[in-house]
Amino acid sequence: MRHRTLVTSLLVGLLVVAFILDVCSGPTWFSPLALFHPRSTLQAQTITSIRLxxxxAALIVGSALAVSGQLLQTIARNPIADPAILGVNSGANLALILGTILGVPFTMAARFGLALLGALLAFGCVLGLSMTQRGLAPLRLILGGTIFSGFLVSVAYGLSLLTQTTARYRNLLVGGFSGTTYDAVKWLLPIAIIAAAGIFWLKNDLTLLALNDQLSQSLGNRTTRTRFWTALIIVLCAGASVAVAGNIAFVGLGIPQCIALISGQRFKQTVGQVALAGGAFLCLGDTLAKAARPPFELPLGALTAILGGLFLFIFLGRGQGVRYE
Incomplete structure (x- = not known):
């Protein structure tokens, strides 16, 4: 209990620091004191209208991606399952680009609708390819998802190059929060609340689901129902994240595994820590993307992909992490 409380407290502190750094960073660095006492009207408007x-959005999206990764690893019993690897993010991206080609207005409502639809269809295809007579095959899930995700990314990138109407939306493929407004936050917040309520409702069943299906069912868990509702939450979180930030990979892979190594693998005891760590990680990543080469920005999705690739290489090489046998 003390260990869990200490870890949670440290993560809360890290999240606060990361959030402040994200607000302060940009083409011009602002002192943290400027958040409370801005020196000019322009500085106050920059903080409240652009940086805040x-x-x-970075905080909410980071938490959503990290938790969706933990959910997927739990229902698939595979420690390297991630919405980005399984084509959920790529499906949402492709749907957004196809929508612009078809002339769908690029309003925030349309972005969320298209992204959620694309994420749902892509995830459904991957699950269909991964099912066997014995149920879900984890190895087929990862291999099939990786191949399908690569295919969707290639199609989306090809369309963005060939179609001039999607030229300004290519940042969806590399990910980032440039130009994010309160309109995006207003859409993210209710989705985050709905997802949190669903996770709270399913937390005990998801904790049992880490066991094998027979034992979980003997303890009263309806595993099929649990997986179905959890999959909807995953699609909701991942699709909403792509609608705002584009394709940001590996947050859902690395963060849950890092927390599992620190705090164990019981879902209901670690899901809050995963959300805190995911929000802090993406705020720090956004800070680095803005600060690395001002006044230009590095693509946030590329930064997280590099970090996630290194983590995956180390993870597979050492064979560490949570195992679902």
Whole structure:
């Protein structure tokens, strides 16, 4: 209990620091004191209208991606399952680009609708390819998802190059929060609340699901129902994240595994820590993307992909992490 409380407290502190750094960073560095006492009207407007909604979006999206990764690893019993690897993010991206080609207005409502639809269809295809007579095959899930995700990314990138109407939306493929407004935050917040309520409802069943299906069912868990509702939450979180930030990979892979190594693998005891760590990680990543080469920005999705690739290499090489046998 003390260990869990200590870890949670440290993560809360890290999240606060990361959020402040994200708000302060940009083409011009602002002192943290400027958040409370801005020196000019322009500085106050920059903080409240540009940097604050961007940092809020990074916090929510980071938490959503990390938790969706933990959920997917739990229902698939595979420690390297991630919505980005399984084509959920790529499906949402492709749906957004196809929508622009078809002339769908690029409003925030349309972005969320298209992203959620694309994520749902892509995840459904991958699950269909991964099912066997014995149920879900984890190895087929990862291999099939990786191949399908690569295919969707290639199609989306090809369309963005060939179609001039999607030229300004290519940042969806590399990910980032440039130009994020409160409109995006207003859409993210209710989705985050709905997802949190669903996770709270399913937390005990998800904790049992880490066991094998027979033992979980003997303890009263309806595993099929649990997986179905959890999959919807995953699609909701991942699709909403792509609608705002584009394709940001590996947050859902690395963060849950890092927390599992620190705090164990019981879902209901670690899901809050995963959310805190995911929000802090993406706020720090956004800070680095803005600070690395001002006044230009590095693509946030590329940064997280590099970090995630290194983590995956180390993880597979050492064979560490949570195992679902």
């Amino acid at each position: 909604p961007r940092a809020l």
